Amino acid sequence: xxxxxxxxxxxxxxxxxxxxxxxxxxxxxxxxxxxxxxxxxxxxxxxxxxxxxxxxxxxxxxxxxxxxxxxxxxxxxxxxxxxxxxxxxxxxxxxxxxxxxxxxxxxxxxxxxxxxxxxxxxxxxxxxxxxxxxxxxxxxxxxxxxxxxxxxxxxxxxxxxxxxxxxxxxxxxxxxxxxxxxxxxxxxxxxxxxxxxxxxxxxxxxxxxxxxxxxxxxxxxxxxxxxxxxxxxxxxxxxxxxxxxxxxxxxxxxxxxxxxxxxxxxxxxxxxxxxxxxxxxxxxxxxxxxxxxxxxxxxxxxxxxxxxxxxxxxxxxxxxxxxxxxxxx
Numbered sequence: 001x002x003x004x005x006x007x008x009x010x011x012x013x014x015x016x017x018x019x020x021x022x023x024x025x026x027x028x029x030x031x032x033x034x035x036x037x038x039x040x041x042x043x044x045x046x047x048x049x050x051x052x053x054x055x056x057x058x059x060x061x062x063x064x065x066x067x068x069x070x071x072x073x074x075x076x077x078x079x080x081x082x083x084x085x086x087x088x089x090x091x092x093x094x095x096x097x098x099x100x101x102x103x104x105x106x107x108x109x110x111x112x113x114x115x116x117x118x119x120x121x122x123x124x125x126x127x128x129x130x131x132x133x134x135x136x137x138x139x140x141x142x143x144x145x146x147x148x149x150x151x152x153x154x155x156x157x158x159x160x161x162x163x164x165x166x167x168x169x170x171x172x173x174x175x176x177x178x179x180x181x182x183x184x185x186x187x188x189x190x191x192x193x194x195x196x197x198x199x200x201x202x203x204x205x206x207x208x209x210x211x212x213x214x215x216x217x218x219x220x221x222x223x224x225x226x227x228x229x230x231x232x233x234x235x236x237x238x239x240x241x242x243x244x245x246x247x248x249x250x251x252x253x254x255x256x257x258x259x260x261x262x263x264x265x266x267x268x269x270x271x272x273x274x275x276x277x278x279x280x281x282x283x284x285x286x287x288x289x290x291x292x293x294x295x296x297x298x299x300x301x302x303x304x305x306x307x308x309x310x311x312x313x314x315x316x317x318x319x320x321x322x323x324x325x326x327x328x329x
Contacts, residue, residue, distance in 0.1 A: 014293055068095060070246060075329050083327035087248035087320075096327035105324065106317025107249075108291040109230065109238075110276075110298075112283055113312040114220040125219060126210030135175070135203060142196050143171035146189070153186055175200045225314040227264055230286050239269035239276055240288040252320045273297065281310060291317045 018034040063069055067076065074080040075096045088098040117125070124132070147167035154161045162170075174196055224230060230238050240249065253265040268288075271279065276287035277297075287294075294313060303309040 014296075068092075072096070072327065075327055078329065081329050086327050087324055089248055089251060089321070091251075092248075092327070096329055099326045099328055103324075104319050104321055105290045105292050106319045107288055108294050108317050109224055109227065109314040110280055110287040110289065110294055111224040111285070111312050111314075112280060113310060114223045116218050116220055122214060122218075123211070125214050126207050138199070139168070139171045139175065142192075143168035146171060146192060149189055149192065153189070157186070171196070175203060177204060223312055223314070224286055225316050227288075227318055228260060229314070231260055231263060233284070233286075236284050236286070237269070238264070238267070238286040238288065239271045239279070241276065241290070241293075242270035242272055244289070245270050248321055277302065277311070288318075 014036060018036040063073075067073060071080070071083040071086060072092055072095050075083055083096065086092075086098075092098070127135070144164075144167070147162060147164050150160075150162040150167065174193070177200075222229075224233065230236065244250075253261065253268065256262060256265070271287070273289065273294075276289070279285050280287050291313070298309055298311050298313070302311060
């Protein structure tokens with residue numbers, strides 16, 4: 001540009017930008033700018049490129065004294081003219097002009113694939129907890145009512161007396177389709193028993209048909225698709241790709257007032273990609289990373305010839321910024 005070599009600053013974020021680097025003390029120096037989308041586009045603009053990584057190897061966060069770190073700070077100090085892929089923010093836009101280059105790349109959550117549920121709870125799965133509680137309360141209610149009715153008949157007409165635990169067992173035997181001595185002699189008791197029999201037929205029919213379907217097609221654990229799903233897990237841990245926590249991702253978590261985001265950030269760890277995926281294999285763990293990057297990595301290195309992989313990538317990505325683009329001084 002009229003004798004001025006554009007000074008480009010950026011960080012690796014494959015497939016958008018990638019390079020190899022080396023450290024000299026506290027400085028980070030570029031070794032080779034690798035093939036990536038940013039490099040191909042910049043190659044269309046100029047035959048000669050002066051491309052350097054930020055000296056502190058960060059994306060850029062506000063240091064609190066009016067200065068910025070990372071690639072944003074390089075542009076602020078006029079040591080660079082253009083940055084490679086970077087997310088915009090209201091505060092960053094006061095430092096550089098944002099030029100949209102890419103659609104937003106949502107964050108994906110990576111966990112183990114859903115597994116078959118344990119067999120020892122199979123007998124309970126036809127009904128959920130609420131239905132089981134409803135059945136239990138109805139057994140208690142019907143048994144108690146039946147016992148009261150038999151007590152009244154004993155004092156009024158001299159019918160045989162029934163103990164409370166016997167009434168409960170009778171209530172339980174009906175739903176278990178088992179006969180039990182002590183059937184009512186009076187019409188009122190027989191009507192009450194008929195009502196309970198009809199209810200038990202409905203319950204047992206629903207249970208046996210549901211149990212048959214569960215035995216035929218076994219249920220799997222629920223997948224982790226969103227950040228909210230992470231918070232619903234018990235004895236669970238999570239971490240984010242460490243390269244992301246020196247820029248807009250850090251600002252998003254740090255400044256968010258959403259209770260779920262605050263809770264997620266409170267227990268959020270950071271790990272490199274290999275360590276994060278290795279930790280996922282141990283179970284009860286979720287790794288947060290860009291969707292496009294993790295799909296390429298898992299497809300290339302963690303999928304066998306039959307397309308099988310132990311990893312599950314959530315279906316619903318989390319978007320934290322409007323787009324990605326270049327920052328221009």
